[in-house]
Amino acid sequence: DTGVSQNPRHKITKRGQNVTFRCDPISEHNRLYWYRQTLGQGPEFLTYFQNEAQLEKSRLLSDRFSAERPKGSFSTLEIQRTEQGDSAMYLCASSPPRESGLDSGANVLTFGAGSRLTVL
């Protein structure tokens, strides 16, 4: 297991097109998060899954955004009818179960390298 994997790393699309990003978390991690980061800003929370259940969604996540984690493993984030304001780095992170006792150390949250979206 080489960590959290995100694909594609960079996506350039025209306004109005749909895009989908995939995140493969660390296999033992049951919790998965999506964040968005624009230039010069800290990441912003988008949504959170525990296993296959989407437990929380940010108000930032408009109805053009949908995230799934159908089998509790990989997750997808789809953006429909992209707008130029959607251009950002989309970050995925995962963490182990609380009951594992591993969720309090330095590796409590492991990020992927991100998927950069550019909407023309």
Add this chain to the structure above:
Amino acid sequence: KNEVEQSPQNLTAQEGEFITINCSYSVGISALHWLQQHPGGGIVSLFMLSSGKKKHGRLIATINIQEKHSSLHITASHPRDSAVYICAVRYNYGGSQGNLIFGKGTKLSVKP
């Protein structure tokens, strides 16, 4: 509005210097994270704190719950420490495990 404020925004240091980055937040939290982001986007989790102090190598993180303040210290800084350091908190008001509020980051540059 619940915010996370970091200072300074930018910091330039000479190799070997002791560095302190500060993080303040506005209401009660259940956890605070320090993260390191290198150019190109990769983010590494350094610490998660709910009280006291943690140390890992040359890095030390402290938190004062009463004062709603945390500091990240780097001893004997090295050019490879150059990165953006981000503070993130999970508020007590009902934020889930994932609903972290992030600061804008402190860009550290360590000169040889």
